[in-house]
Structures are given as structure tokens and as C-alpha cells.
Amino acid sequence: MQSNGGEYLIAPNPGDTRLTRAVTGVDHTGQPVETRVVEERPLTIYLNGQEIVTAMTIGDYPEYLALGFLRNQGMLGADETVTRVDYDDDLEVVVVRTASQTTYEEKVKKKTRTSGCAVGTVFGDMMEGLQGLTLPATEVRTSWLYALSKKINTTPSLYLESGAIHGTVLCRRDRPLVYMEDVGRHNAVDKIAGWMLSEGVSGADKILYTTGRLTSEMVIKCALMGIPVLASRSGFTAWGVEIAKETGLTCIGRLRGRRFMCLSGEERLTRDADPDSVDDEDRKHRRKSADA
Amino acid sequence: MQSNGGEYLIAPNPGDTRLTRAVTGVDHTGQPVETRVVEERPLTIYLNGQEIVTAMTIGDYPEYLALGFLRNQGMLGADETVTRVDYDDDLEVVVVRTASQTTYEEKVKKKTRTSGCAVGTVFGDMMEGLQGLTLPATEVRTSWLYALSKKINTTPSLYLESGAIHGTVLCRRDRPLVYMEDVGRHNAVDKIAGWMLSEGVSGADKILYTTGRLTSEMVIKCALMGIPVLASRSGFTAWGVEIAKETGLTCIGRLRGRRFMCLSGEERLTRDADPDSVDDEDRKHRRKSADA
Numbered sequence: 001m002q003s004n005g006g007e008y009l010i011a012p013n014p015g016d017t018r019l020t021r022a023v024t025g026v027d028h029t030g031q032p033v034e035t036r037v038v039e040e041r042p043l044t045i046y047l048n049g050q051e052i053v054t055a056m057t058i059g060d061y062p063e064y065l066a067l068g069f070l071r072n073q074g075m076l077g078a079d080e081t082v083t084r085v086d087y088d089d090d091l092e093v094v095v096v097r098t099a100s101q102t103t104y105e106e107k108v109k110k111k112t113r114t115s116g117c118a119v120g121t122v123f124g125d126m127m128e129g130l131q132g133l134t135l136p137a138t139e140v141r142t143s144w145l146y147a148l149s150k151k152i153n154t155t156p157s158l159y160l161e162s163g164a165i166h167g168t169v170l171c172r173r174d175r176p177l178v179y180m181e182d183v184g185r186h187n188a189v190d191k192i193a194g195w196m197l198s199e200g201v202s203g204a205d206k207i208l209y210t211t212g213r214l215t216s217e218m219v220i221k222c223a224l225m226g227i228p229v230l231a232s233r234s235g236f237t238a239w240g241v242e243i244a245k246e247t248g249l250t251c252i253g254r255l256r257g258r259r260f261m262c263l264s265g266e267e268r269l270t271r272d273a274d275p276d277s278v279d280d281e282d283r284k285h286r287r288k289s290a291d292a
Numbered sequence: 293m294q295s296n297g298g299e300y301l302i303a304p305n306p307g308d309t310r311l312t313r314a315v316t317g318v319d320h321t322g323q324p325v326e327t328r329v330v331e332e333r334p335l336t337i338y339l340n341g342q343e344i345v346t347a348m349t350i351g352d353y354p355e356y357l358a359l360g361f362l363r364n365q366g367m368l369g370a371d372e373t374v375t376r377v378d379y380d381d382d383l384e385v386v387v388v389r390t391a392s393q394t395t396y397e398e399k400v401k402k403k404t405r406t407s408g409c410a411v412g413t414v415f416g417d418m419m420e421g422l423q424g425l426t427l428p429a430t431e432v433r434t435s436w437l438y439a440l441s442k443k444i445n446t447t448p449s450l451y452l453e454s455g456a457i458h459g460t461v462l463c464r465r466d467r468p469l470v471y472m473e474d475v476g477r478h479n480a481v482d483k484i485a486g487w488m489l490s491e492g493v494s495g496a497d498k499i500l501y502t503t504g505r506l507t508s509e510m511v512i513k514c515a516l517m518g519i520p521v522l523a524s525r526s527g528f529t530a531w532g533v534e535i536a537k538e539t540g541l542t543c544i545g546r547l548r549g550r551r552f553m554c555l556s557g558e559e560r561l562t563r564d565a566d567p568d569s570v571d572d573e574d575r576k577h578r579r580k581s582a583d584a
């Protein structure tokens with residue numbers, strides 16, 4: 001089904017007809033054209049009795065998305081036991097249930113008594129989660145970065161099929177393990193966080209690769225997942241870099257062909273590859289990012 | 293200061309040193325490099341006494357962002373009178389005040405009594421806003437689309453300066469009027485909505501150009517702003533196209549050089565330009581989108 005699927009535990013499934021739809025239009029010459037584009041569906045996430053958010057998603061792995069979202073937003077603490085995750089296809093609702101009421105639900109109750117909305121607190125909660133966090137001194141070799149970049153960009157995906165989608169890949173050394181895609185900028189990374197939580201997988205020896213920009217939120221999520229290395233083929237924001245430095249995260253941006261820029265945590269980087277031995281990306285696999 | 297600034301009422305200001313920061317790193321050869329990247333700041337938006345959300349923004353036009361966000365989310369109805377908009381630079385807070393309590397605040401009170409969070413209701417509110425909406429039969433000429441595309445992509449901007457940013461432009465015929473940029477996918481369009489609201493500008497004779505994908509939310513916002521034509525150089529989602537068809541919005545995607553795809557509302561399109569007379573984009577001005 002795909003070139004290097006053997007390496008993946010979860011790979012994109014561009015053949016899944018529920019994830020794309022044929023759309024017809026008229027091109028610049030006036031000729032009718034048909035193209036396949038990705039689906040986009042609302043998914044409402046509940047934490048026990050608490051309605052949290054309605055996310056727009058392509059609709060695969062709703063349970064992972066809900067779990068990962070709640071964990072990455074600091075609404076579901078490491079100490080809390082998830083008893084059930086129920087997905088209702090018709091209602092487009094996921095309910096994550098915990099053994100006891102979460103501290104977040106308590107916080108919302110307090111907030112609502114003072115008539116403030118819970119959302120405003122979320123970013124603060126995410127930052128709180130970084131307090132006292134130490135990321136391991138995991139090595140990352142430039143040869144792995146080059147190998148991962150090439151494997152990921154040549155893996156059959158919804159991006160290569162339809163474009164207009166983000167991709168995030170959980171990797172170990174030079175092996176891509178879990179490759180998630182989504183229309184929502186953060187859904188792809190949240191689905192990976194949900195998978196890690198469900199499978200009890202540690203981030204300590206992992207590298208997180210994303211097609212998206214390295215914004216503050218992306219850096220914080222990577223750190224909260226305990227992953228010491230974050231690599232992106234895209235750009236970055238000033239605050240994203242600042243938080244990466246504060247948390248001791250190795251942050252690599254603009255990774256394209258032989259080129260990249262290491263913005264923080266260079267001490268983890270082992271330069272074992274000669275950049276001149278690395279090909280530049282050929283047109284076919286040069287990603288124009290999710291917005292292209 | 294910029295090539296065709298004379299046409300703009302508001303144009304990007306890449307020279308504004310508050311919007312970018314110099315970031316140093318190490319490149320693929322091990323050499324230190326410095327690059328300017330866009331800033332990203334939290335902005336907490338209040339509607340009267342109600343804390344609504346903390347948005348990540350480059351930080352220009354916070355008042356427009358707050359107004360446009362509240363309007364586009366259906367939290368600030370057309371019937372409601374805005375009495376004041378106060379921005380506190382130190383607290384990074386904007387408070388939008390209305391003559392009387394808004395129906396949204398009422399709704400939140402109700403929601404909070406049933407312990408549901410307000411966020412979940414927002415998307416529904418946005419869709420509700422489309423009920424009975426009719427967009428005018430405004431003409432859009434292909435010669436205008438080509439002219440706008442070329443002018444916008446050659447206008448000095450934070451994107452051309454630093455990348456990793458989205459742009460949205462309010463246009464009339466072949467003239468770009470207001471060009472907003474932001475790190476947040478929807479902030480740029482919300483800032484335009486806020487400007488329209490403040491200045492009492494109608495969307496009826498306008499075209500909205502965006503560098504971002506045409507997702508359901510982008511299409512809904514354009515329709516809520518009363519703008520009948522939405523054009524993007526990027527891709528689109530199935531639901532975005534579906535909503536555009538339902539609301540009678542002219543939706544144009546993948547507008548690059550001479551190429552584009554009209555996905556809905558083709559009846560507004562006048563083909564007055566010969567595509568072969570249009571140059572393809574040169575490398576320098578070929579946008580790789582906000583993520584590149």
C-alpha cells in the first residue's frame with residue numbers, strides 16, 4: 001500500500017474514501033475540473049459531563065484526538081485515570097471519562113461561578129505544565145534528520161493526494177513510527193499525543209516532525225509530550241524559539257533537503273552527515289505546506 | 293515605503309520593529325545564522341465583563357482583532373451597539389463594551405448554569421448567522437483577480453520579510469484596500485472584519501483574498517462579513533466548498549499566476565482576461581504560504 005509502510009506503526013491512509021471527497025469546479029480556461037479534497041467534520045469533545053470544545057477534523061482517530069487534546073491543553077493531568085473513551089459517529093461526539101472528577105472540571109466550576117469562560121485559562125494551564133519539566137539529553141544525528149525528512153516526504157499521504165492538510169510524525173532515531181494528518185493545525189499533533197497516552201509510549205527517545213510552523217503552542221505541546229526534539233520543514237515564531245530555549249528543547253526549523261536551522265538545544269545535535277551528500281528536494285516531493 | 297502603497301488604506305508595515313525579532317541559530321553547516329522572525333503575543337479578549345478567549349497574535353490592531361473576532365464568532369450581533377473598545381498594552385487585554393448586555397453573555401450564563409463551556413456553542417452560532425443570508429450578485433472579473441493576485445504578492449509584507457505568517461486582503465474590483473497579516477490563521481480576517489465594523493464599511497462590493505486554505509470557518513466568516521467573493525491561492529476542504537455553495541458565495545481556490553479553480557458561484561465571474569496573457573509567478577514572489 002505504501003513505499004515504506006513497513007517502518008510505520010500508523011501511516012496515512014490516502015485510500016480511505018471517508019477522508020476525501022471529489023469536488024467539481026471550473027478552471028481558469030472555463031473547463032470543468034474534478035479534484036479530490038480532504039473532508040472536514042466537527043467533533044465535539046467532552047471531559048466527563050463537561051463539554052470542552054468543537055474541533056474541525058478530517059475525522060480519523062477521534063478517540064486519540066480527544067485524549068491528546070485534553071492532555072495537551074492541561075485539562076487531563078498525568079495523575080488522572082482514563083476509564084473510558086466513547087465515540088458516537090452520528091452525534092460526532094467523543095466523551096473521555098476519568099475515574100474521578102478532574103481538577104480542570106473543578107476549575108471550570110470556579111471560573112463559571114465568577115462568570116469567566118474556561119478557555120481563557122487554557123493557555124496559562126499549558127504554560128504551568130512546563131514548570132519544573134526537564135527533557136532528557138537524547139542524541140539526534142543529522143543523518144537521522146535527513147533520512148526522516150526524505151522518508152516522510154515520500155510516504156503516500158493525504159497531503160500528496162489532496163494537499164491542504166498538516167502532517168505530524170512521531171519518530172525514533174531514523175524511523176518514522178506514527179504519521180498523523182489533519183486539517184486542523186494542532187489536531188495532527190494531538191492525535192499523536194492521544195496515541196502515546198493510550199499505548200503508554202514515552203517521548204524521551206523520540207523526535208517530533210511537523211510540517212507546520214513552530215509556534216509557541218506547538219513547542220509547548222512537544223515539551224508536554226516529553227519529546228526533547230522538535231523538527232519542522234516550516235518557519236517559526238520568536239516566542240516559539242524563546243519557549244524552546246527556556247524548556248531546553250532542541251528546535252530545528254526550515255528542514256528542507258540539506259538545509260536546516262537549529263534554533264535551540266544544539267548540544268543534542270551530532271553532525272554525522274555531510275550536508276553536501278544530501279540531495280535537495282525534487283519538485284515532486286517538495287511540500288508547499290498545508291496551505292499550498 | 294512600498295511599491296503600490298498608494299492603493300491601500302492599510303498596508304503591511306514590515307518596517308515596524310515591534311512585529312519581528314532577530315533570532316540567532318546554527319545552520320546545517322554549523323555556521324551561526326541570524327534571521328528575523330515574526331512576534332507572537334497573547335491577547336485576551338473580553339466582551340463587557342465576560343472573558344472570551346486568549347488569542348495568539350503579532351500584536352498590531354488589537355482593537356480590530358477583538359471586534360472582528362467577536363462579530364465573526366456571532367458573539368457580537370449586528371443589532372448591538374459597541375460603546376468602547378479599550379486595549380491595555382501591559383495586561384495584553386482588550387475589552388469590548390456594548391450599550392447593553394449581549395445575547396451571547398446571556399447564553400453563556402445559561403450554559404454555565406448547566407456547566408457546559410461556551411466554546412462548544414460557537415460554531416453553531418456561526419452557522420446560525422448564515423440563516424436567511426443573501427449575498428449580492430456582485431460582478432468579479434478575471435482581470436481583477438489576476439491584477440489583485442499580482443499586486444498583493446508584490447506588496448512589501450511581513451511574509452516577504454520573515455515568512456511564517458498569513459495574509460488576508462479586503463479588495464474592491466482590482467484595488468487592494470486593507471491588507472492584514474497575522475500568525476493566527478483567522479486573526480488576519482478577523483482584523484479586517486473589525487476594521488469594516490469600525491469604519492461602517494459594507495462587504496457587498498468587495499472581494500476577500502486570503503493566503504490561507506478555504507476551510508468551513510473561512511467561508512462562513514466571509515459570508516458573515518457580507519462579502520460575496522472569496523479568493524485564495526491555497527487549497528480548500530470539502531465542507532468549505534459545500535457551505536460556499538449553500539450560501540451562494542463565489543469561491544475561488546488555487547489562484548496562482550494564470551491558474552485558478554472556481555468552486556462555486558461561477559455566475560458572478562466575468563472572463564474578460566486571456567489566461568495566456570498572464571505571466572506565471574516568478575520565484576521571488578511565489579508564496580509558499582504561511583507555513584513555508
